[in-house]
Amino acid sequence: MNNEKIVALPTNIITGFLGAGKTSAILHLLKQKPMGERWAVLVNEFGEIGVDGSLITGQLGADKDIFIREVPGGCMCCASGLPMQIALNQLLHEAKPHRLLIEPTGLGHPLEVMEILSNQYYQKALSLEKTITLIDARQLADSRYTEHLVFNQQIEIADIIVGSKLDLYQQSDKEALTTYLKSQPCIANETVFIEHGKLPLKLLSGPTLFKMKAKQHQHNHRTAPSTDTVALPKSGFIKAINKGEGFVSIGWRFAPEKVFDRTKLHAFLANIDVTRVKAVFITSQGIYGYNTADDGAVEITLDECNESRIEIISNQIDEHWEHTLLSCIDK
Numbered sequence: 001m002n003n004e005k006i007v008a009l010p011t012n013i014i015t016g017f018l019g020a021g022k023t024s025a026i027l028h029l030l031k032q033k034p035m036g037e038r039w040a041v042l043v044n045e046f047g048e049i050g051v052d053g054s055l056i057t058g059q060l061g062a063d064k065d066i067f068i069r070e071v072p073g074g075c076m077c078c079a080s081g082l083p084m085q086i087a088l089n090q091l092l093h094e095a096k097p098h099r100l101l102i103e104p105t106g107l108g109h110p111l112e113v114m115e116i117l118s119n120q121y122y123q124k125a126l127s128l129e130k131t132i133t134l135i136d137a138r139q140l141a142d143s144r145y146t147e148h149l150v151f152n153q154q155i156e157i158a159d160i161i162v163g164s165k166l167d168l169y170q171q172s173d174k175e176a177l178t179t180y181l182k183s184q185p186c187i188a189n190e191t192v193f194i195e196h197g198k199l200p201l202k203l204l205s206g207p208t209l210f211k212m213k214a215k216q217h218q219h220n221h222r223t224a225p226s227t228d229t230v231a232l233p234k235s236g237f238i239k240a241i242n243k244g245e246g247f248v249s250i251g252w253r254f255a256p257e258k259v260f261d262r263t264k265l266h267a268f269l270a271n272i273d274v275t276r277v278k279a280v281f282i283t284s285q286g287i288y289g290y291n292t293a294d295d296g297a298v299e300i301t302l303d304e305c306n307e308s309r310i311e312i313i314s315n316q317i318d319e320h321w322e323h324t325l326l327s328c329i330d331k
Helices: 022-031 052-060 079-095 110-117 137-141 149-156 171-182 262-271 321-326
Strands: 009-016 039-044 066-071 099-103 126-128 132-135 160-163 190-193 237-244 247-254 276-283 286-293 296-301 308-314
Touching: 009 022, 009 110, 022 039, 022 052, 022 099, 022 132, 039 052, 039 079, 052 066, 052 276, 052 286, 052 296, 066 079, 079 110, 110 126, 110 149, 132 137, 132 149, 137 171, 160 171, 171 190, 247 321, 262 276, 262 286, 262 296
Parallel strands: 009 099, 009 126, 009 132, 039 066, 039 099, 132 160, 160 190
Antiparallel strands: 237 247, 247 308, 276 286, 276 308, 286 296
16 A cells, blocks of 8 residues: 555545434445445444444445444544544555545534544545435434434534435425424535435535534543453453433444354344344354344345444343343354
8 A cells, every 4th residue: 555645535424313324325325436446434333332334344245445444432523532533544544545434423423523524634634525414304203303412413514414214204204304404503405315325426526515613512421442342251242331412322242153043133123122223143044234223123134244243222221131132142
């Protein structure tokens, strides 16, 4: 890899609240990547156990021109932005990409992410292009979303609003989104609606219109280092918990020799009542990814993953989840 400095790298933030479909949209964008280009993706997750990276790479096959790095454990701009900057610098050095996509966690503060990307250190290296905010318009009927600071910040910074999961809408849902946007400070001059994460590549092009104000927003809720890469103990699994923004997450990593029963996993996922679940599992029938939101669980066949992982986001933790998961292990 050459040592040329990166200058004016086209960079897009793809944001949206929990369950809005960000990962599906990014996966669709990656499948549209022009031949010969290297793309980099920086993924942030609220939970301490990173799952999105495995979900994405497991569906991309052998494309060696896509580079992904995760920042688990809450909003990546916390702790003076160091987790984000370290991961971003490593990613840029490794990939020397032609385009950078950044996916903040659905509970992350996008204003501080934007502030870091706009600072003096990155001003010449990065060219901030369209920020895209995905919204599942059905969520507008729930005050947990509309009254949440992060949900409305994601709208505030958007150049383009994308109404995701259109195939699941009633006509009133589209109208509700249009009406809600009129009540919010919003620079977006375009609203589009998509199904199944099919985000058009052309939406990425063009400079962002959002202008940062000095110290527009500050917070710090990252309190402990992530356990995402800690060596697994003799038990073969590790658990991690994170809290913030009105939600709690709990996640587990399992050693690769822990092989799960797919049927038992289906029963577990079908009966768990939570806000969000993302998982990758090595099963006796193959490797599968799981992505659940309000509209149900989706199972995806994956080409590979290094170990089984699951992250649950909810209002509270059920102490029985771990026992049930362990009972799903075949061997």
